[in-house]
Each structure stands twice: as structure tokens, then as C-alpha cells.
Amino acid sequence: MLATLCGFCSMIYSTFPRLLPFVAATAVFAAVIPTETVAQDAGDLFRNACAECHSGTQSGRTPNRFSLSQLTPRAIVAALGEGGVMSSEAGELSAAQRIMLGEYLTGRAYSEEVLPASAYCADAGPTRVNVNDVAWMGFGADLAGTGFQPAQRAGLSAEEIDDLELLWAFGFPDASQVRTKPTVVGDLAIVGDQFGTVFALHAATGCVQWTFEAEAGVRGGVLVGEDDDGRSIAYIVDARTTAYAVDTQSGDVLWQTRVGWHPESNNTGHAVLHENKLIVPISTMGEVVSAGDPRYECCTSSGAVAALDTSTGDLLWYHRVIPEYPEEAGKNAIGTQLWAPSGAPVWSSPTVDVARGVVYAGSGENLSRPANETSDAILAIDLDTGELDWIFQATEDDAFTMACSSSRNRQNCPSPPGPDLDFGMAPILVERPDGKEILVAGQKSGTVWALDPDNDGDVLWSTQIGRGSALGGIHWGMATDGHLVYAANADRPAEIVSVNPDMEWSPGLFALDLMDGGVVWSVPAPDDTCTDRPGCWQANSAAPTVIPGVVFAGGLDGHIRAHATDDGRVLWDFDTVRDFETVNGISARGGAIDGPGPVIANGLVFVNSGYASFGQMPGNVLLVFGVRGDAP
Numbered sequence: 001m002l003a004t005l006c007g008f009c010s011m012i013y014s015t016f017p018r019l020l021p022f023v024a025a026t027a028v029f030a031a032v033i034p035t036e037t038v039a040q041d042a043g044d045l046f047r048n049a050c051a052e053c054h055s056g057t058q059s060g061r062t063p064n065r066f067s068l069s070q071l072t073p074r075a076i077v078a079a080l081g082e083g084g085v086m087s088s089e090a091g092e093l094s095a096a097q098r099i100m101l102g103e104y105l106t107g108r109a110y111s112e113e114v115l116p117a118s119a120y121c122a123d124a125g126p127t128r129v130n131v132n133d134v135a136w137m138g139f140g141a142d143l144a145g146t147g148f149q150p151a152q153r154a155g156l157s158a159e160e161i162d163d164l165e166l167l168w169a170f171g172f173p174d175a176s177q178v179r180t181k182p183t184v185v186g187d188l189a190i191v192g193d194q195f196g197t198v199f200a201l202h203a204a205t206g207c208v209q210w211t212f213e214a215e216a217g218v219r220g221g222v223l224v225g226e227d228d229d230g231r232s233i234a235y236i237v238d239a240r241t242t243a244y245a246v247d248t249q250s251g252d253v254l255w256q257t258r259v260g261w262h263p264e265s266n267n268t269g270h271a272v273l274h275e276n277k278l279i280v281p282i283s284t285m286g287e288v289v290s291a292g293d294p295r296y297e298c299c300t301s302s303g304a305v306a307a308l309d310t311s312t313g314d315l316l317w318y319h320r321v322i323p324e325y326p327e328e329a330g331k332n333a334i335g336t337q338l339w340a341p342s343g344a345p346v347w348s349s350p351t352v353d354v355a356r357g358v359v360y361a362g363s364g365e366n367l368s369r370p371a372n373e374t375s376d377a378i379l380a381i382d383l384d385t386g387e388l389d390w391i392f393q394a395t396e397d398d399a400f401t402m403a404c405s406s407s408r409n410r411q412n413c414p415s416p417p418g419p420d421l422d423f424g425m426a427p428i429l430v431e432r433p434d435g436k437e438i439l440v441a442g443q444k445s446g447t448v449w450a451l452d453p454d455n456d457g458d459v460l461w462s463t464q465i466g467r468g469s470a471l472g473g474i475h476w477g478m479a480t481d482g483h484l485v486y487a488a489n490a491d492r493p494a495e496i497v498s499v500n501p502d503m504e505w506s507p508g509l510f511a512l513d514l515m516d517g518g519v520v521w522s523v524p525a526p527d528d529t530c531t532d533r534p535g536c537w538q539a540n541s542a543a544p545t546v547i548p549g550v551v552f553a554g555g556l557d558g559h560i561r562a563h564a565t566d567d568g569r570v571l572w573d574f575d576t577v578r579d580f581e582t583v584n585g586i587s588a589r590g591g592a593i594d595g596p597g598p599v600i601a602n603g604l605v606f607v608n609s610g611y612a613s614f615g616q617m618p619g620n621v622l623l624v625f626g627v628r629g630d631a632p
């Protein structure tokens with residue numbers, strides 16, 4: 001095991017003395033370990049505190065022992081720390097014990113790898129960000145969330161796809177996944193990482209211009225704007241929902257504020273910048289997972305969308321997806337108090353409809369019963385007041401937590417468990433060929449919905465493209481060029497029984513007619529790319545990105561593919577599951593491509609590779625492709 005991992009981790013050893021895990025932990029943290037726990041070794045810790053959920057074969061969302069071994073020690077420690085998905089499971093563990101577990105599970109020494117001096121640009125270069133030079137910002141490239149990059153900003157045509165080559169690769173230190181999309185502005189590509197470092201890279205070469213350290217991991221994209229004094233500002237939101245306004249020239253934090261109201265509130269989706277508002281989606285990954293502990297009083301959070309004043313960070317409005325506050329809802333089998341309604345997280349980036357003055361957001365499942373009417377829904381929220389304009393609930397009565405995945409500790413699994421059919425994306429606002437604007441949204445049920453924004457979200461059509469499951473269906477998003485809508489279908493078994501059992505599993509890429517939802521073409525995911533690749537799935541889960549004539553879709557099998565928009569044929573295919581030499585001297589490897597799709601801007605194609613959640617293939621690389629000689 002160690003031999004195969006070593007190529008991947010030589011840098012780690014060179015930046016941290018290789019000590020036996022237990023020695024490292026006690027030597028560094030001896031002062032904080034209570035004597036009785038020193039005697040307990042990491043294996044016992046794991047068996048007592050973790051094994052119940054993390055052993056056995058990989059199924060559904062919970063990583064098994066092998067999947068955990070593929071992470072980095074630092075990724076494990078971060079998952080166990082404040083704001084991490086396992087913070088409540090690890091609540092009673094000391095810092096030293098978390099490090100012991102990270103080292104025990106991976107067989108590698110804990111490190112926090114530091115970039116070598118050679119990673120930084122030789123010239124100080126521009127630190128000012130000119131907002132007129134934005135070539136890609138946000139999850140879907142525009143306020144309408146289309147995932148469409150027009151020819152001019154793309155700087156890449158369908159004819160050039162054949163000539164795409166890897167120009168440079170950037171390794172994220174100690175990372176096991178890459179979740180944010182770069183923001184491309186002028187010469188810079190700005191991207192955050194799983195531990196909260198934001199890197200402003202020189203887009204042409206990948207050297208580091210500047211960095212910023214947030215207090216928790218950054219999952220959404222960075223937004224750039226200008227304040228009233230003409231200062232250039234980067235807006236960053238971290239996983240604990242702390243928003244920061246950073247002067248990109250001085251590096252000063254102009255304001256910083258935690259947005260979420262609940263201790264377990266998280267940010268998992270991109271924020272949006274519109275005029276004087278920073279609009280932040282709020283989810284509750286923490287509670288979904290904490291509920292796995294039968295002693296946890298499940299559940300009291302509500303998903304939300306909040307608007308902050310960009311100049312002060314003051315809250316302009318806070319829209320709770322669940323308007324009611326939770327009330328006592330009985331006790332679980334071991335006598336723990338339960339609360340409802342709860343949940344309905346907003347996992348993804350909202351969409352702004354400037355003309356109608358509304359923000360659209362998609363919500364996820366309830367966490368306890370009784371469920372309410374705003375889960376698994378599309379909401380239209382007034383842009384000025386934060387009040388609900390209309391709501392469309394696609395799936396009623398869906399209540400689910402991670403307790404439902406446990407074989408033993410199911411006490412906090414709502415009875416009966418719901419199918420967990422979130423909207424992992426906000427709807428896309430698009431003008432269809434007849435000139436009418438519609439909203440299209442994909443759900444984990446495998447359904448693509450078209451709603452009428454002029455008629456309180458009435459359903460215009462819906463198309464079932466797959467069987468759907470708790471891991472998608474349509475997981476992270478779709479894209480549209482105004483002709484067709486391209487939906488990535490992640491169809492694969494997850495722990496909860498499918499709601500469409502009569503349909504076939506049909507992972508792949510689908511193109512639907514915006515007028516009536518008819519499937520114009522579909523390309524099934526290949527069935528031969530996962531041989532000898534643990535954690536490999538043949539499915540499309542990441543959001544696609546489209547330029548005129550070409551739609552890019554990443555696979556959970558680690559391939560990034562470009563398809564012709566007229567018939568779906570594959571124009572280009574690059575397998576990212578390999579080791580890469582990086583411009584910043586950090587060992588890097590590709591893995592599953594999931595979450596945000598590629599960014600195409602100024603002739604460059606930016607692809608994130610590596611997504612360790614749900615037992616998928618980890619990786620820590622940003623790959624940048626272009627046509628040599630053509631690129632900036």
C-alpha cells in the first residue's frame with residue numbers, strides 16, 4: 001500500500017519529518033493529551049468512534065475504510081475539525097487524536113505542505129482586479145446560471161477542440177478534492193481550496209500572484225467587484241458561512257461576517273454578486289451528518305438565502321427556506337428530543353432574474369418529520385426584500401439524514417426515510433427559441449423541469465431522463481445555449497430505494513429541446529473506463545459547460561470530454577486520473593470530476609480533478625488546457 005502511495009506523497013515527506021504516526025502525535029501535542037487516552041492507540045480510537053459507520057463495503061455516501069485511506073491526513077483532520085463534516089462525531093477527540101486518526105487511516109505522516117518559493121510569480125504583477133475584464137465569474141458564468149460562455153469570452157471555437165493540449169497543472173497542497181471554479185479576470189484565475197486558501201494564479205502560467213487564508217474551506221467561487229471608493233475587492237465565502245471582503249491590492253479584510261444563523265450552517269454553493277448585494281446560499285451539511293449520532297437532537301436548522309450589503313457586510317435580508325421555527329417532534333428510540341420542521345438546505349448557487357427582481361434557489365430535503373412544503377423545491381425570492389414570491393415543490397414529504405445510511409444507529413432516520421431528492425442546482429433562466437423566458441432545473445430524481453417565471457412557476461413540461469437516486473439523477477447542474485439544455489445524469493445506486501424503479505439506470509449526457517423537453521440526443525457514459533480503478537463510477541455528475549458548438553462534461557471516471565452540441569459525438573477526451581508535474585512543485589493527481597464543471601475563458605479550459613466525497617476518486621489538481629501558440 002505505502003509503495004503505491006509514495007510517488008503521490010514524496011513532497012509531503014520532504015516537508016515534514018517522517019515520524020511514526022503515534023510518535024509524531026505525542027511529540028507535538030503531548031501537552032494536550034489526557035493521560036488515559038495516550039494509552040489508547042489509533043486503531044482503538046477508530047474502532048470505538050468511527051468503525052460503526054466507516055467499515056464494510058463502499059455504498060452510498062459514507063466512505064469506507066479503503067476510501068478513507070485514499071484521503072490525505074490533513075483532509076481527514078479537517079473533516080474532523082470545526083466546520084468539517086465529522087466535527088460532531090469527533091467532538092470529544094483532542095487535536096492530537098485527530099492527527100493520530102489521519103495518520104493511521106492513510107499510513108502517511110500529517111503535514112501542511114507549504115508552497116516552494118518557485119511557485120510564486122517572479123514579478124509582483126497586477127494585484128488590482130478590473131471588473132471589466134471578468135471572463136468567467138460564478139457557478140453558471142452569468143446571473144442567469146446558464147453555464148454558457150459566448151464565443152468572444154470563450155476565445156475557443158469548435159474547430160480548435162482537436163488541438164487542445166495540457167498547458168499547465170497546479171497542485172492543491174494536501175487536498176483530496178477540488179470544489180471551486182476559478183474566477184477568470186484579466187490575467188488572473190482565482191480559486192479556493194478545501195482548507196481555505198484562495199490562490200490568485202497568473203492564468204497563462206499558473207504562478208501564484210497572491211493568496212488569502214479564509215478560516216475554513218472554500219467551496220464556492222470567488223467574486224470580484226469594485227467598491228464606492230474604486231477599490232478592487234474579492235468577496236469570498238467559506239464553508240462556515242463567513243463572508244469576507246478583501247482589498248486585492250492591500251490584502252486588507254474590509255469586513256468579515258458569519259452569515260448562517262445555525263451553528264451547523266454551511267456554505268456549499270457559489271455566492272452571487274449583483275449591484276450592492278452579495279447573495280449567499282446556506283445549507284446544513286453538518287446536521288445531515290450529525291443526525292447519524294442518536295444522541296443528536298435532530299434537527300433545528302433551515303436552509304437559507306441571505307443578502308449582504310457589499311460595502312459593509314451588513315445583512316440586508318435573510319430568507320429562511322423553512323419559515324416556521326422548529327418545535328418538539330417526539331423523542332427517538334433512545335429518548336433524544338427531536339425537532340421539526342428542519343433542513344431544506346440550499347446547496348447550490350442562486351440565480352438572479354434582474355428583470356423580474358427575483359432570486360431563484362433550489363432546496364433540498366427535510367431532516368426530520370413532519371416535513372414541510374418548502375423542501376425539494378424551487379423558490380422565487382424578492383431581490384429587494386427577501387420575501388417569498390412563489391414556490392414550486394417537486395417532491396413532497398422527503399425527510400432524510402445520514403442516520404438512514406447506518407445499519408445500527410438509525411434512531412434519527414425519519415420514518416419512513418425519504419428518497420433525498422434535492423435540487424442540487426438553482427434553475428437556469430433562459431430564453432427559448434420562440435422568445436419566451438423559462439426556468440429549467442434538474443433534480444436528483446432524474447427529472448428535468450421547465451417552469452414559467454411569469455406564472456408563479458407553473459410547470460411547462462417535465463422530462464424523466466433517468467431513474468434518479470440520492471446521488472443523482474441530475475446532481476450539480478445543467479447548461480444551456482438557448483437551443484438545447486444539456487443535463488448530466490449521474491444515475492447510480494444509492495442507499496435509498498429509487499423512486500422510479502421501472503426506469504433503467506441511464507448515466508450519461510442528455511440534450512433536451514427547450515420548447516417541449518423532448519430528448520434530442522443522449523450519450524450514455526462509457527462502460528469500460530473503470531477497470532482497476534477503485535472509487536470509479538461511469539456517470540456524469542459534474543455540471544456541464546457549453547460554448548457555441550461544444551459542451552464539456554466531466555465524468556466520475558475522471559475523464560473530461562467535449563461533445564458536439566448537434567449530436568453529442570465525442571470531439572475530445574482526456575483522462576485526468578494520473579500523476580501530473582505541476583507548476584507549483586506540489587505532487588498532484590487527478591481523480592473523479594464532480595461538482596462544478598469546467599471554466600472556459602480567454603482560450604483556456606480550466607478543469608478541476610479530484611472529488612473524494614461519497615467514496616469517489618480523490619485528486620488535487622487544476623488542469624489548464626489550450627491551443628499552444630494561441631493561448632494568452
Ligand code: HEC
Pocket residue numbers: 046049050051052053054061062063068071075076079080085086089090101176289292293402405406409612613614615
Ligand atoms: C454516525 C456515522 C459516522 C460516524 C460515527 C463517523 N462518520 Fe465519518 N462520515 C459519515 C458520513 C455519512 C460521511 C459522509 C458525509 C458526506 O459526505 O455527506 C462521513 C464522512 C467522513 C469523512 C470525509 C470524507 C471526505 O469525503 O472527505 C471523513 C474523513 C470521516 N468521515 C472520518 C471519520 C472518522 C475519523 C470518524 C471517527 C472519529 C468518523 N468519521 C465517524 C458517517 C460517520
